[in-house]
Amino acid sequence: MAEEKTVCAVMEYSNNLPPEIIEIVLLKLPVKSLLRFKTVCTSWNTIISDPVFTRIHLENSNNSPNNNDNLFITEKGDTERGFSLFKLEGGKLHADRVSENPSGNMVILCECNGVLLLRDSSGGVNNTSNYVLWNPSTRRVRCFNDPYGSTVNYGLCYDPITDDFKVVVMKRSSYSIFSCNSDSWTEVEESRSYDSVGWSGVFADGALYWLFCFEMARFDPETDELEALRKPEQLGDYDEFSLGRLRGRLCLYCNNTGDDERGIRIWIKEKNSNDWEAFVAIENVPTDPVRSIKFLHFVGNKILIGLFCTSFGLYYSPSEKTVEKIIADCGMDLCRLVPYRNSLCFPAVKTKTITRYYVGVMSFCSVMLSFLESVNCTQEN
Template sequence: MHDDIILDILLRLPVKSLIRFKCVCKSWRTSIEDPNFIEHHYALSKSNVNRHKIFITGGVSDNMDNYFYSVDAPLQHDSVVSLLETPVPGINTLSRVSFISYSSNGIILIVFPYDLIILWNPATGESRKIPSPIPKKKKSERRQFPAVYGFGYVSSIDDYKIFRVGGKYNSHAHFEIELFSTKSNAWKLIGMFSPNNFCFEGGIVTIDGIVYMIEMADLSRNIDRSTILSFSLENEQFEYVLFPDQIQRFQDPILYVLGENLCLTRMHNLTSRDFEVWHMIKDGSMNNIWSKILTIPSMHCGRCLSPVCLMKIDGYIMLLKHKGDFEIYNSDGEQIEIVEVPGLQSSLFFNCIVPYVESLFSPKQRRI
């Protein structure tokens, strides 16, 4: 068979098959490990909804073990559920996962208590332990604040970066901003940061190398508008993204990623209990365009629904967690299905659920 035909077939295979086929012959291994092949394979997988996955981590109430699952998307009663091996041996005996990032090129950032930081490709099983940003001798000197993280890829310099807010704060509530580069394998201090009313619970997401966080309005401190604070992993600069007037009334907003767009959700406001999802389209200025893409009527929102995942599969899909089941809504805000996935433990509570696409990218690779 012609080499070009073989290569085209390999590009369309799932990651697990490609890992097996690396053992067939030396030329196949060379092709599959080629950086151009890896990038092309990932691009094809992103465009094929049948290759999309949902990464779930959680635990059960009677122990501190962490469970990691990969579930076929879209979520259905017969979705294939794979229980993944832990990224580092013995890691499931530690405390609950503190943070899970959205994936970047199929690689996920997982943070455990005490700054145990792991980059992990759940498809290949490869992982990389990141050195702690806090030197051991200084840990006792710092007043600890629960850190928050961002993670993304900067294509212009071919580097993965980890953004961290936390570490220590002083009497004026200034927090340290630190940045890790996989190329240099080192942290550096960006500076001290004074978040006027930073909403750590509102999520922190990264899109195209830009980290987004919420800064809430606080009239008692003369902050009359909520904004989104962004940080570029490339130029290492902060900028503000304004909320439109229609979103200023939001209470408890949460950031998500839907496709390549930044999304904002809320469960309640002062006049309505409808659940809304808005997404942002960049126009190259501070006045980015926001539009509402989903409304779930209030009749569904009073039953302890919790948004866990946004996906774009045949239209916008919202997954809401209600007790042990998932409720799936379409772009019209209509409930289309209640899904109980047999492969997931019924007693499992979820720390994080994020969509991702499997890839061959290695978290260990440092191309300098």
């Protein structure tokens, strides 16, 4: 209610306020409010629809203490009820609300900037796969098919240079890239073979990362190139580890090497570098080896550790070095939850926009030519 009163006050004096001030106020609002305020007036709709505004709003939201980082969405949607949202409050995960199912019997594969990549869990037809890009905050949906099949793994990333969302589908000896801007696939042959361990790609630090057995790979969305990524020096050739994301940074976590198999070590990849920085060591974790961990996610100043096939998670405080247990209502399996992010982001349909613009310009030129011809004929007569 407070934010709506603020906006009403801005509306009252909006004629006397510069657009820059109005934009600053709008950037502080959640997605739900912004979608309503797009209908206030044309100028507000223009501001909120600007891709630059969308990117700044996402950055502000990621850095805000009130960014809804305690929301999670079920990995698999129910055909009738849709996807359920869960909220972490008071040491418990409880059902918050239901978000409608965008299309059929879908399962969430991965996330990028609040946009989710979904796949039809019923399987494709004629060796193709049906995919959906979905932003549950704005309810925008885009469907497409993968004509290649034989998938090993998936990933979703964003290229800020071309403002393009890209879906990358890994095969054993090649990978395919779907560009939302061009609405087309490109297949790239690889000289090496990849074996998946069943984890989707992680988008962090502006790139897409995969784990293949005991190796890592990095995909650059600006160049569409795939390269190997080295592990922290402390890890041996056959030490098991997993990848995740903490506050936008790529992290790697594994069991303590040695006698204590109940501890977890976490590294953070340094920005603009392939080096790793030791982040934290969690001792006496009441869980099986690291493969049982589904995700790591900051909620406030604590790290939520989601576990496979259990109705509870772990809540770790880096400052206090304490571990708490988080209980999920209704026996919800935490391996079915995915961190939920409020965002305005979604692939722009540039091809159609350009076509409409081109048709409009051609129509205008046609009218002007007809007018000039009629004026010329009048002068000659």
